[in-house]
Amino acid sequence: KGGFDHTFALLSRDGWQVPAAEIASDTRRVKIHTDQPGIHVYTGNYLDGTAQGKGGKVYGKHSGVALEAQNFPNAINVKGFPDCILQPDQEYKRNITFSFEYSP
Secondary structure (H helix, E strand, C coil): CCCCEEEEECCEECCEECCCEEEECCCEEEEEEECCCEEEEECCCCCCCCEECHHHCEECCCCCCEEEEECCCCHHHCCCCCCCCCCCCCCCCCCEEEEEEECC
């Protein structure tokens, strides 16, 4: 139980969301800005300890986080949500900026 698998609506200023997300520890910080209307947060709710990473590290439930800037799920069916239809003659461009800081 627990964890996140949700999209959060972001506030906008001049077409940019401010900020989309920020994750920090004592020595590291990640900031994300985007022009997308939402950010989806997923915390590895279905990791069960069978996946292995670098050096044989086992990944159990909630051992990671994914931050995905995106439109709102089900936007095609909800009046008032940002348009999510891309026509054949249209170009799709979105901006996502990740900044990383480290201070020992």
